[in-house]
Every structure is written in C-alpha cells, then in structure tokens.
Amino acid sequence: MTSRPLSHLRVLDFGHFLAGPMVGMILADMGAEVIRIDPPGGPRWKDPAFDMLSRGKRSVVLDLKTADGRQKALDLAARSDVVIENFRPGVMERLGLGPAALRQANPAIVSLSLPGFASADPEFADLPAWEAVIAARTGQFTDMGLNRRLMGINPSFTPLGLASAYGAAFGAMSVLFALGARDRNGGDHIEVPLASALFEGLVYNSEQVEAYPDRYKSPRELELDRRAAAGLPLDLAFADLWSLLDPFYRTYMCADGRGFYVVSCSIKGHQRRALEVLGLHALAESLPDFDAYLDRSEWPADWALRNFPVGPADRARVADAMQAAFLTRPSTEWEALFGAAKAPGTAQRTSAEWLADPHALAAGLVLEVDDPRHGRMRQMGNVAWLADDAAATDKRPGPVPDDLRPKLDAILAEAPRGPADGSGAQTGWLDGVKVVDLTNVIAGPTIGATLARFGAKVTHVQPVDPSVDPWNAVVFGLQAQRGKESVLLDLSCQDGRRVLDKLIAGADVVTMNGTDAQRDALGLSPDRLAAINPALILVQLDAFGGPRRGPKSDHLGYDDLAQAATGVMLRFGGGMETPEEHAHFGTIDVLTGFCACVSLGAALERRRMTGRGGLARAALAAAGEMIQAQFMYDFAGRGPWNEPSGREALGWDAFYRCYRAADGWMFFAAPTERAAALARIPALADLATMSGDAELAAALAERLATRPIADWVADFAGGSVGIVPLGSLHATRDASLVLESDGPPDIRKATFRAVRHDRHPMGRWVDLVAPNAVRPERAAIIVPGHAPKYGADTREVLQRAGCDSDQMDAMIQAGSASEGWSSRYLPE
Structure with missing residues (x-):
C-alpha cells in the first residue's frame, strides 16, 4: 500500500490566522487532502508563516458573500470529511455554512470551530479574540514565573502563540478521534475555544494544593514566601537570582560564552550522571542520597540527591563547582558528553540557530521546502507523525489515492445520521479503547489523561521502586494521572514482565516517553510489540527524536531543554547573557502530550482502514517549534528576527x-x-x-x-479592537471554580472551568483545570475524578491479568508488584 495515514480524507480549511491553518497543516503533513478556501484577492493573512502553514495544501478561491460561492462550498463539503474554521462565533452561520447546514449537506461531516472564547459564553463570546487578547485575559502575561515575580516584573509579554498551538493540537486530535467514531456517532461539530485550550495547556501554573508542604517548594518560592511575610519588596536583579536557582536546574556559562542548560533534578541517577560528566566524582559521593518518598521527619539529612530541590547547605558549593567545570570546555563539547552519558543538558540556541542545527535537519525536525514564493525555505517540521510514513517529510501535495476511499464510503453508509442540529449525545470517541500507560513526569502522562476524557480506559504502570521524585510524580501527577487506574510492577523480573505482556496483548495502545534506546531496552521495540499484538499502536514521545534519525536522537531531555535548544529561552530572556525558561510550568510538556494524541489519532484512523498497528511519534523539540510557529522559518532574504523579546517587552x-x-x-x-x-x-x-x-x-x-x-x-x-484587563491564571481559576462534591460540572458553556477536588484521598483539596477545551455537540466528554494513589489498583489489575489471590500475595511479598510507594499519598 502506498497511501499515507490520512490520504483517504479530504479537509476544507477556512482558517485565516494561526490556529485554523495550523490544524490544516498538521493533517496535510500526515497525508490528508487539504483544500484551502481563499477569498477573492487571496488569503487575508499574507506572511511567510502563512505560506509555511499552507504547505501540502491545495487552494480554491470562493466568494462566500455570494450565493454561488456558498453553494460551491456546500458542494465541496458534501464530498469532504472535515471542515475547519476559526472565524468569530456566528460568522459561518451567517454565511449559511454553520454546523447544521454542513450536516444537511453531509451527515458524516466533522466540523471544527476554533473561536477565541466559547461561543456560548455571554461574557466573552463577542470579544475580538486576537491572540494576545486571549493570552492577556486568560493570564499568560501576569505573574509569569518565579524569576519575573522576584524581579518585580509584571506584566511579562511574550509573542509565543500558545493559545493557537494548544488549540490546534486539541483541534487536530478531536477531529481524528471524531472521524474514528463516525460509524457509531455519525458526524459531529466540535468547538475548541482557544482561551480554554490555553488555560488547559497552562494547567500546572494554576494547580493549587491545600497546605502545600514546604519540602516541595524551590528556593525561589521560599524566597517569595519570606518576602511576603516580611513585607519586603520584589526587586531582585537578574544576577541576584543565581543563589536561588537549583544547581541541577539552571543555565551555566561555558568556555565559548554560550549558556548550557541542565535539567537533572528529579529523576534518580540524573544528578549523579551530570556531576560525573563534569568530572565531579568526589562531590557526587559527598552528597546525601536516600529514599525520596520518606516523610521529612524520617530524613537522615536535610535533602536527598534524588529529590528536588538541593538543600541550602549544599546548594552554593554544588553550583559553584559545576560552573567552574563548565567553563573548561565549549558548549558543543559538553552537549556531546552529556548526550553520550544520558545526562540531560543542551546548549542554548536562538531560533535561527535551531533552524540550521545539523541534528534538527538530519532528524527532520526542521524541513527544507521549495516554496513558490520564497524559494528554498527552512520550516518547522511535523508536530506528529507515524514512524513508517516514509513521505512524512515530503511537503508537496501528491495525487490523492483512491484505494481506501470506497472502504471509507462503505463505513459511512452504515453510520447513524442523527438529527441535523447535532443534538443527542452519543458515546465517547474512544469508548472501548484500552491504553497501557508506561509514562512518567508531565508530557507522557498527559497523553493518557487526555485519552481518558474521551472514554479510553487507561492503566498506568509504574515501577515498584520509583525513579521519579514525589514533586514530579505526585504533585504533577495530581493533574496528569486523573482518569486512570494505577498498578506498580517490577518489569525487570519474570512475573512483572508476564503481567505487562498480558496487558499489552489485550490493549489497543501503549504509551511511553523515552528515546529509541530506552524503548528497546524496556522490551518495547516495534517488532516485539507486533509479535505480541499486531494491531497495537505504540505512542512514543521523546525530546529530540524526529521522523528520521539524527546525531542527538538518543539524547535525553525535558521541557526546559527543548526551550533552550529551540530558542524559546533566549527570546524570553532577551539574549545569551540573560536566558530564562518560559516561565510557565509545562509550556512544552503539555503540548507534546497533546501532539502525541494527534499522532495516535492518525494511527487509529489508519488502523481503522487497514487493520495495521504501528508507532506514533511526537517530540518536545517539535512542540518547541510549534509554539514559535509565527516565526519558525528561514530563507534567503528573510526579514530580521526582531520579534519582541526580553524583560522589557510589552x-x-x-x-x-x-x-x-x-x-x-x-x-x-x-x-x-x-x-x-x-x-x-x-x-x-x-x-x-x-x-x-x-x-x-x-x-x-x-x-x-x-x-x-x-x-x-x-x-x-x-x-x-480588542481591549481586556490583564488577568492572572490564579484569578481565572478562582473565578471559574466548582466543587467536585457538587457533581460533574457543566464544561460546555463557560470559557473557563476549574474543579476543586474536595474529597481527595491525600487529605488535602486540590484545584485543577477541568477538561473543557474540546466541546463536541454529540460525543460524550468525561470529567475525571481524582488521580489514584500510585499502586491503588494493583490487585484489580493483577486479577484481570489472570492472577489469583495467592499469586497476587506472592508477587507483592516478592516485590514484583506493590500497592504503594509511601504511607502517605503525598509524602510530607
């Protein structure tokens, strides 16, 4: 078969600014026939970024202000699968192209609307929703990170199109999931308000835990608390932040004057690897190292090497020693050494440097495209792809194959039509889909948590001996593990492996975050998985992997490293002397999880048509490009890289x-x-x-x-003209908060919605953003309950895997399975 994952689909793209065209590009990148609908005179957005987002598409000019133009649009819709638009609410209806009219022309159509704010929200629906208006009202520019708060810098403007990036990922995944359920639900109309998507994308910045223990607070957070209690001003200089940064989570200057960012703070062994690469073996041996899941009252020292953050007694000497070591070599040498040692770190780069980076080009994370207007053009690469799609990096619109279309038409002929107005909720798009989740930290677990809202049953498998500290695993897991069941297995022993293989044999999807080398070492190579379950889809994300192999494909990395590598930190901070992480937790992590869901959607579509499983991919670096889509291109004669940057940008x-x-x-x-x-x-x-x-x-x-x-x-x-007060993420959360004990909240009308889990098993309430970025007219969306304590469902899962009571007891006693990491849900 020569067809590509989505080559059986036709998409009409009415998108006119960032989010809509980006959804069309994502689908075209995976083989869909995407037809861009242009007004007379050409697209309203005339910019090299729009040309990039138009790659792989065809163009049709229609005057939608005329009856003939509207009828031609409806005729196209009758022969299409998807319609994308991001006009203001009501525009498509006024043109006679609203959801009901589209469904009248084609009962199987899936239409996607990407307004700035929810169309049913009486407060926000009519706002002129420019990208920065959405960001400002949601809270993206206010209290933006610990550095800016300590320096007293507020607001903090950034040109990153986060709302459009999160919205495009939600839009692409929801379209693909809805297509897969057409045989049950028929067509559907989906609304993804960009402000809702932004609020979900920045979920970790509005998470609030009652009586949050000090042991999880970084030195910067403790300094903020100290100053607030003492009534002291927030007026630190950038240089003063040095003493408050964790040694394993910061930038160091190298011999070539370039910064090198290290994120080795929360995974067991990473801190030691970083010190050993730097030649600091004696220092590594002198630092305390013990079980991070002990309560603080049981600690034999005031901090543990495997637990973020480093204690005050050792912070300065560790940081000073690391800085002295980094100054002995240029950043490129350190990057190679850290990569080979599996210690997470990367050199700081500008966006222009990333677009010319040898690894980015070799791996297909950056593409070279022959653009009809700009000539040879370097562009951001795919944000989601299937590993065996050989044409993933070919951006020319090819001939549309017809070998799968008859099969799809036969499926749709049997699909339920439903009322033209789309009323009558049906099943969740992923009802019946079984997921084995082997991920940790944020980006990977985001996949399973997202799938659960659409009806998937997600079983989260973690090791008996935790490799991730409680800050990353438990505190972030309050959000990332909602909607899942939890089992703890020792996959290095025969019994644990046998249970995992049984779970895989009965699953549709396995998710994991790690490099190809890590994947294969875990026994998750595509060949082995295909032997267990030929229809299985493995969803894999990592830091620097791409459609092809490159020299850094097996380098480890996390959100902040993708920010450093792709230019986000230098833009936000203002230059090589003052690099700053884009200060919202999980900026890229969460988006990468969403992009992995897009790749899964494409894999499910292909499996529906062909029966084949396979490997679906996403990468942090690709998501780092996605949030910079407005300026992630280069060509001869490109204008200056003069996007707003630095601490003074407004x-x-x-x-x-x-x-x-x-x-x-x-x-x-x-x-x-x-x-x-x-x-x-x-x-x-x-x-x-x-x-x-x-x-x-x-x-x-x-x-x-x-x-x-x-x-x-x-x-x-x-x-x-759009004018809004600058909101804050915390104020947005508090204004939209409902209690879990009051029952499932209405998530389809208000733009923003948060839930206080007031009956949480950890004994504290926690406030989290509700899953309301995706609003289908017909399909069901599940609002998940609290995340289980790790290991809470071990016995139930073992029983499903065929273990009787005696076998379960034996496994738990032998340590091949476990019912918990700690006595408390959240160690204190």
Missing part, C-alpha cells in the same frame, strides 16, 4: 501592546484598524496622525492611563 508595537489604565493593566489590540481606530475616539483622535512607533506608544500610554479599562472598552465597542 507588545509588538503601539497598536498591540500592554498599557496601564487608571485602574490596572490592560491589553490593547488594534492590529488591523490601527490609526483609524484612534481617529474614531475623540479622546485619542489627535494621536492618529502621529508618526514613530515609540513616540505613539508613549503618548498612548499617557492618555490611556487617565481612564479606567471599562471606559476604553465602551469607547472602542463595535469594531475589531
């Missing part, structure tokens, strides 16, 4: 910027009206003729500071 220009009003900070977005918007406001009309962006920004700042935000919102109402 916006792109005077018409797209954070301003302080009389009652607080707001975001002002008039990127299309620009001076015309000022001209229609009497209080600002005299500024409309000003030249010079800096001068205009200063004048606007002075004028806008004279009145409250609500007055400016009222003045600009009715146009395309």
Whole structure:
C-alpha cells in the first residue's frame, strides 16, 4: 500500500490566522487532502508563516458573500470529511455554512470551530479574540514565573502563540478521534475555544494544593514566601537570582560564552550522571542520597540527591563547582558528553540557530521546502507523525489515492445520521479503547489523561521502586494521572514482565516517553510489540527524536531543554547573557502530550482502514517549534528576527501592546484598524496622525492611563479592537471554580472551568483545570475524578491479568508488584 495515514480524507480549511491553518497543516503533513478556501484577492493573512502553514495544501478561491460561492462550498463539503474554521462565533452561520447546514449537506461531516472564547459564553463570546487578547485575559502575561515575580516584573509579554498551538493540537486530535467514531456517532461539530485550550495547556501554573508542604517548594518560592511575610519588596536583579536557582536546574556559562542548560533534578541517577560528566566524582559521593518518598521527619539529612530541590547547605558549593567545570570546555563539547552519558543538558540556541542545527535537519525536525514564493525555505517540521510514513517529510501535495476511499464510503453508509442540529449525545470517541500507560513526569502522562476524557480506559504502570521524585510524580501527577487506574510492577523480573505482556496483548495502545534506546531496552521495540499484538499502536514521545534519525536522537531531555535548544529561552530572556525558561510550568510538556494524541489519532484512523498497528511519534523539540510557529522559518532574504523579546517587552508595537489604565493593566489590540481606530475616539483622535512607533506608544500610554479599562472598552465597542484587563491564571481559576462534591460540572458553556477536588484521598483539596477545551455537540466528554494513589489498583489489575489471590500475595511479598510507594499519598 502506498497511501499515507490520512490520504483517504479530504479537509476544507477556512482558517485565516494561526490556529485554523495550523490544524490544516498538521493533517496535510500526515497525508490528508487539504483544500484551502481563499477569498477573492487571496488569503487575508499574507506572511511567510502563512505560506509555511499552507504547505501540502491545495487552494480554491470562493466568494462566500455570494450565493454561488456558498453553494460551491456546500458542494465541496458534501464530498469532504472535515471542515475547519476559526472565524468569530456566528460568522459561518451567517454565511449559511454553520454546523447544521454542513450536516444537511453531509451527515458524516466533522466540523471544527476554533473561536477565541466559547461561543456560548455571554461574557466573552463577542470579544475580538486576537491572540494576545486571549493570552492577556486568560493570564499568560501576569505573574509569569518565579524569576519575573522576584524581579518585580509584571506584566511579562511574550509573542509565543500558545493559545493557537494548544488549540490546534486539541483541534487536530478531536477531529481524528471524531472521524474514528463516525460509524457509531455519525458526524459531529466540535468547538475548541482557544482561551480554554490555553488555560488547559497552562494547567500546572494554576494547580493549587491545600497546605502545600514546604519540602516541595524551590528556593525561589521560599524566597517569595519570606518576602511576603516580611513585607519586603520584589526587586531582585537578574544576577541576584543565581543563589536561588537549583544547581541541577539552571543555565551555566561555558568556555565559548554560550549558556548550557541542565535539567537533572528529579529523576534518580540524573544528578549523579551530570556531576560525573563534569568530572565531579568526589562531590557526587559527598552528597546525601536516600529514599525520596520518606516523610521529612524520617530524613537522615536535610535533602536527598534524588529529590528536588538541593538543600541550602549544599546548594552554593554544588553550583559553584559545576560552573567552574563548565567553563573548561565549549558548549558543543559538553552537549556531546552529556548526550553520550544520558545526562540531560543542551546548549542554548536562538531560533535561527535551531533552524540550521545539523541534528534538527538530519532528524527532520526542521524541513527544507521549495516554496513558490520564497524559494528554498527552512520550516518547522511535523508536530506528529507515524514512524513508517516514509513521505512524512515530503511537503508537496501528491495525487490523492483512491484505494481506501470506497472502504471509507462503505463505513459511512452504515453510520447513524442523527438529527441535523447535532443534538443527542452519543458515546465517547474512544469508548472501548484500552491504553497501557508506561509514562512518567508531565508530557507522557498527559497523553493518557487526555485519552481518558474521551472514554479510553487507561492503566498506568509504574515501577515498584520509583525513579521519579514525589514533586514530579505526585504533585504533577495530581493533574496528569486523573482518569486512570494505577498498578506498580517490577518489569525487570519474570512475573512483572508476564503481567505487562498480558496487558499489552489485550490493549489497543501503549504509551511511553523515552528515546529509541530506552524503548528497546524496556522490551518495547516495534517488532516485539507486533509479535505480541499486531494491531497495537505504540505512542512514543521523546525530546529530540524526529521522523528520521539524527546525531542527538538518543539524547535525553525535558521541557526546559527543548526551550533552550529551540530558542524559546533566549527570546524570553532577551539574549545569551540573560536566558530564562518560559516561565510557565509545562509550556512544552503539555503540548507534546497533546501532539502525541494527534499522532495516535492518525494511527487509529489508519488502523481503522487497514487493520495495521504501528508507532506514533511526537517530540518536545517539535512542540518547541510549534509554539514559535509565527516565526519558525528561514530563507534567503528573510526579514530580521526582531520579534519582541526580553524583560522589557510589552507588545509588538503601539497598536498591540500592554498599557496601564487608571485602574490596572490592560491589553490593547488594534492590529488591523490601527490609526483609524484612534481617529474614531475623540479622546485619542489627535494621536492618529502621529508618526514613530515609540513616540505613539508613549503618548498612548499617557492618555490611556487617565481612564479606567471599562471606559476604553465602551469607547472602542463595535469594531475589531480588542481591549481586556490583564488577568492572572490564579484569578481565572478562582473565578471559574466548582466543587467536585457538587457533581460533574457543566464544561460546555463557560470559557473557563476549574474543579476543586474536595474529597481527595491525600487529605488535602486540590484545584485543577477541568477538561473543557474540546466541546463536541454529540460525543460524550468525561470529567475525571481524582488521580489514584500510585499502586491503588494493583490487585484489580493483577486479577484481570489472570492472577489469583495467592499469586497476587506472592508477587507483592516478592516485590514484583506493590500497592504503594509511601504511607502517605503525598509524602510530607
């Protein structure tokens, strides 16, 4: 068979800015026939980024303001599988192309809408939802990370299109999952509000645990607590942060003047490997090392090497020794040494450097595409792919194969039609799908937690002897392990392996995060899995893997390392002297988990048509490119890399910027009206003729500071200008909070929704974002309960695997299975 994973599908792409076109690109990258619908005169977004997002697509020009254009669009929809649009709510209905009209033309159509805010939300639905307006209102620019808070820098603007990236990943996965359920549910309409997707993507930054133990707080968090208690100002200089950074979680300068980022803080053995690569063997031996899951009252020292963070007595001497060692070699040498030793670390790079990086090009993480407008163009690579799709890096639209279409048409002929208005909830898209989850930390577990909301049954398998400290495994697991059952097995022994093989034999999907070398060492090579279960799909994510092998494919890495490698840290911090992690926890981790769900969706589609399993992939580095999609390209003659960066950035220009009003900070977005918007406001009309962006920004700042935000919102109402107060993630959470004990919350109307798990087995309540970014009209969405304590379901899982009571007792006594890591859910 020569067809690609999605080559049996036709997609109509009405998208006009970032999120919509990105969904179309993702589907085209996996072989779908994507037809871009352009208005007369061409696309409204004319930019090299749009040209990149249009790769692999065909274009049809339709005037949707005419009856003939609308009818042609409906005729195309009748012969298509998917429609994508990201207009403001109501636009498609006014054009006669809303969900009901599309379903009337094609009962099996899956339509995807990507509005800025939920269309049913009376407070936000009508806001002009520019990317930064979404970010500002949700809380992306406020209290942005520990460094900025300690330095007293607020707001912190960033040009990263996080809302569109998270929304595109949710949109692509939901379309693919809905396609797979058409034989049960028929067609569906799906709404993915970008603000809801952003809130979910930044979930770890609004997680709140009652009476959170100090043992899990970093030195920076403790310093914030100290200053708040003492009434001290937040005014640290960047250089003063050095003493508050964990030695195993920071940037060090190397002999070549380039920073080297190390993330070796929470996985057992990583800290020791990092020190040994640096030649600091004696230092490694002198540091305390004991079970991180002991309560603090039982600790034999004030910190443990395998437990984040490093204690105050050793922090400075470890950091100073590591810095002295790094200064003895250039960053490229350290990168090779750390990679070979399986110690996580990478050199800091700019985005332009990443696009020219030999590994990125060799692995297919960066692609070279012949663009008709710009010539040879380096572009961000795929964000999701199947390992045996040889054409994954070929971005030319090829001939549409017809070998699978008749089979798909036969399936759809038997699909339930359902009422034209889409009413009547059906099954979850993934009902009946069984998942064996072998992942840890954030990115990997995000896959299973996401699948569970769509009906999948997820069994999370972890080792009897934990390799990850409680901060990463338990605190982050409060979110990442919701909706799963938990079993602890020793996979190095025969009994544990036998149980795992039985689970795999009965599963549809196995998920794991790790390199190819780690995968094969665990006995999870594609050949071995195919021998156990030929229809099985393995979903694998790692840091630097790509569609092809490259020199760093087996280097270990985490979210922050992908930020450092792909240019995010240097852009956010402002340069090589001041690199900063993009300060929201899990910025790339969570997105990578979502992208892995996209790759699974494609694999399930292929299996539905062919019966084949296979290997579905995603990578942190690819997701690092995705959040920079607006500027992740290069070609001869490209304009300057002058996107906003650094601690002083407040916006792109005077018409797209954070301003302080009389009652607080707001975001002002008039990127299309620009001076015309000022001209229609009497209080600002005299500024409309000003030249010079800096001068205009200063004048606007002075004028806008004279009145409250609500007055400016009222003045600009009715146009395309977006004005919102700068929210914070915590305030957004608190305003949308419901109690778990009150029953399942309504997640389909409000843009934002959070749940307080007030009956949590750890004995504390915890606030978490609800899963409401994906809102199908017909399919069911499950709001999961609390994450189980690790090992809570071991006996039930062993029984399903064929073990009787005596065998279970013997396995637990022998240590080949376990019912827990610690006496408490959250060790204190």
